[in-house]
Amino acid sequence: MPDNDLVESFALKVDALRKLAEEIYSGSEDFPAVNRNVKRILASIEMLKINLETGSR
Amino acid sequence: MPISPFRQREMNKTVPYWNPYLETLPREKLEELQLKKFRRILRWGYEQSRFHKGLYEAAGVVPDDIRTLDDVRRVPKVEKSMLRPIQSKDPFPYGDCLCVPLDEVTAFHQTSGTTGQPVYQPDTWQDWEWWTECWATLLWAQGYRPHDRVFLPFGYNVFVAFWGAHYASEKIGCEVVPGGVLDTQARILKIQELKATAMMATPTYVLGMADVAERKLQIKPAVDLTVKRITCAGEPGGLIPGTKRRMQEAWGAKVFDHAGATEIGAWGFECEAQPGALHINEAMFLAEIEDVETGVLITEPGVPGKLVITALDRIAQPCIRFDSKDIVSFSEERCECGRTYRLIPGGVVGRADDITKVKGVLLAPSAIEDVVRSMPGLSHEYEVVVDKHGDVDHILLKAELAEGAWYDADLEERLKTELRLKTNLGYEIQLLPYGTLPRYEVKARRFKDLRKQGRD
Secondary structure: OOOHHHHHHHHHHHHHHHHHHHHHHHOOOOOHHHHHHHHHHHHHHHHHHHHHOOOOO | OOOHHHOOOOOOOOOOOOOOOHHHOOHHHHHHHHHHHHHHHHHHHHHHOHHHHHHHHHOOOOHHHOOOHHHHHHOOOEOHHHHHHHOOOOOOOOOOOOOOOHHHEEEEEEOOOOOOOOOEEEEEHHHHHHHHHHHHHHHHHOOOOOOOEEEEOOOOOOEOOOHHHHHHHHHHOOEEEEOOOOOHHHHHHHHHHHOOOEEEEOHHHHHHHHHHHHHHHOOOHHHHOOOOEEEEOOOHHHHOHHHHHHHHHHHOOEEEOEEEEOOOEEEEEOOOOOOOEEEEOOOOEEEEEEOOOOOOEOOOOOOOEEEEEEEOOOOOOOOOOEEEEEEEOOEOOOOOOOOOOOEEEOOOOEEOOOOEEEOOEEEOHHHHHHHHHOOOOEEEEEEEEEEEEOOEEEEEEEEEEOOOOOOOHHHHHHHHHHHHHHHOOOOEEEEEOOOOOOOOOOOOOOEEEOOOOOOO
């Protein structure tokens, strides 16, 4: 099992990634090529979050 | 642009787990995570779907009532038969079980309709990421790695079948060969031409392909082909010893089982250690096993019951306490692979619809299959017909002789004896010439209970 610090460090970075992707997404309504690709990235980011989720975080 | 300039270190392909964190979580941490996720998906269904809200309100349950895993049993179960009428409501075609705007749905699949009118299954991109992640978990556990060339001999149509396997193989980094509309001979030749290393199909089709290869193409898969890994789905045979042995011998490959369903997801898998059992992917699913007749939770290992299962992260059409009708039991033994996920010995041994009492004895069709396919001199095909002779239950087993074999009274007697030992029941046996019984490509229907009205 990987140590907790590694999992926590990944989780923090994934959260930063999500914020960045949401920022791009929120300004992309007139730019389908950005909007749809970021939407897909957000789905992958959600999967990353699920992969690193704990019972308390 | 190549990826290599950005790649600092190669992925370690020898890591035995797709997710080393989740797959080895201590049990108490795993259960803590399951409870958190269950509460979240329950609230999601309650707040986003009229169907779920109505169901829970009628039972007097609100999401905040669920504080422990024991509380989960207060939540009403959902059956497939409840989903069919919902789907005649708005929004078309999913009805008010849908928890996301229709624009968010990116994938349609449907159940096979084996047990009645098919159920439609919507998925969002996020759901599809999750579905393929569950498949990636199982394929990695079975030894699939980026160097594998995976051949998928399935129909690529409205049934979910191996769609998840296709995208999960890509996610792992395997090279995927879609064997869609090719016929069986063309598929075998393509496997040979491309030197495919892995394949996925129902046990019925795995055996059928081997038959066609030998009889029509004079190709012996175990010798002439390069498939070393086969993942089965759709039927229980991957963990029925007689069927597994036949598949492994015919292909010279390691054969693994997996369990899943359209409405649920890919919830169970056999790992590379081949413990004769499925692991439940407990980071993504909450599995309960209950007595078929009383509905009481089974807490004792080895006692068969019905699987009631929750997909903890699926959002478009949540699967919350779904009555799968799969008959399973759990074990408290730990697998040598090191995963902390519970084991289901023998996998899915039957369906609650098929496991029936004959002469007062519980009969699982998988037990008959194991006897037939462990018997040298018989082909892979058989059919079981349960009927009444007067007031007495009667079981007819039609079994096919191996190709070129003649009727053999000793074989018939050995079959009767083995069946009695394994199932505690007597059978009328019909030994038929090779090629007499129907062949199936996807899900076989070899068990017919004519005592039940309205069944086919």
